[in-house]
Amino acid sequence: MTKAQWRFEFYRTGVVIITAVLLSLLIIVLVSDMPGLAIKLFLTGPLDSLRHFGNLVEMVVPLLFTGLATTVMFTASQFNLGAEGAFFFGAIGAAFIAVNWNLPPVLHPAVAIVWGGIIGSVFCGIPGALKVKWGSSELVSSLMFNYIAFFLGLYLINYLLRDVTAGAMVSFPFANSSKLVKIIPKTRIHTGLFIAVFTVLVMGVFTYRTRWGYRIRVLGTNIEFARYSGINTTWTIVMSQVLGGFLAGMGGSIELLGMYRRFEWQTLPGYGWTGIIVAILAHNNPFYVPLAALFLAYMKIGSDIMSRSTDMPNEFVAIIQGMIIILISASSFLSKQRHKMIVREAIS
DSSP, rough: OOOOHHHHHHHHHHHHHHHHHHHHHHHHHHHHHHHHHHHHHHHHHHGGSSHHHHHHHHHHHHHHHHHOOOOOOOHHHHHOOHHHHHHHHHHHHHHHHHHHHOTTTTTTHHHHHHHHHHHHHHHHHHHHHHHHHHOOOOOOOOHHHHHHHHHHHHHIIIIIIIIIIISSSSSOOOOOOSSSOOOOOOOOOOOOHHHHHHHHHHHHHHHHHHHHHHHHHHHHHOHHHHHHHHHOOOHHHHHHHHHHHHHHHHHHHHHHHHOOOOOOOOOOSSSSHHHHHHHHHTTTTTGHHHHHHEEEEEHHHHHHHHHHHOOOOOGGHHHHHHHHHHHOOTTTHHHHHHHHHHHHHHOO
C-alpha cells in the first residue's frame, strides 16, 4: 500500500468516526426528552471522576487483547471470529489454575495467564486446521466454535469448579496469590494494563520487524505470491490463528484475574466481537490498536453513564459501532477523495 493510500485510509477512518458520532448525537436530540444532559454525560462522563476514568481504562485492557488477536488473524486474511470464544474459554482455564493451584503471588497469575493463552490458541487453531485440511471456512467454523466454548465452559464451571454454597453458578473464590494487583486506589485498574501495553509493543515489532510477521503480511496480501515465494502457507495459516487465539485467551485470563474474585460470567462477555471493530479501525496495525480500543471503550462507558441518568439505553453504543462498520465496509465511501490523493502523489 502506497503512502497516499495509507493517508487516505486514515483520513477515511477519521471521517467515519466523526460521521458516526455526529449521527449518534443527532439521534439523541431526536429521541431523548433531555438531549442536553444526555449529550453532556455521553461526551464527558468517562472523564468526570476518577471512578469513571478507572472504568474507561478497565475496559481498554480486554479490548487491547481481543483487538490484537483479531488483527493478527485478519492480517493473514484469516477471518477467524473465534476471539470471543477463546477469550471466554481462556478465562475458564485461568479460573481452574486460580482455584486449584497453590503458587507464589507473581508466579501464580503468570501460570494462569499462560495456560489461558494456550487454551485460547487451541480453540482458535482448530478452525485453521480444518481449513488447511478440508477447506472449511474459518469464518463459519470459528463462529460456531464460540457457542461450543460458551456451553462447554459453563458445563465445566458447573461440574468442576462450582461453589454450591454461593447461590449462583459461580466458581470457588480465587486464591489471593492468583489475583492481579490493583495499581490505582479507588479504581480497579490492575497490572494487566502493563501486560497489555507490553503485548502491543511486542506484536508491533513481531508484525513489522520479524520474518514471521513478514510471512503473515505476505500471506494476507496474496496467498499465491506467498506460496511461490517459498513461504509455508499451510503453517502460516494455522499459526496466525493459533497466535490470535493465544492473545485472546491471555486477555480473558487477565480480565478475570484482575477484575473478579471468582468466575461469574453467565454469558459471553462480548469483548471478542468488539475486538473485530478495534481491528477494523486500526487497519490491522498493532500500534494503532490502543487508539481504536480507547475510542470504543470511551463510547461504551459514556453510553453506560448516560443511560443511568437519562432515558437513553446503554445499548445506544451499538448504533455507533454499526454505523462505523457500515461506513468503513462501503468501498465507495469517499472514493473520489481517494482518487484525488493518489493522483496528487503521482504528479508530485
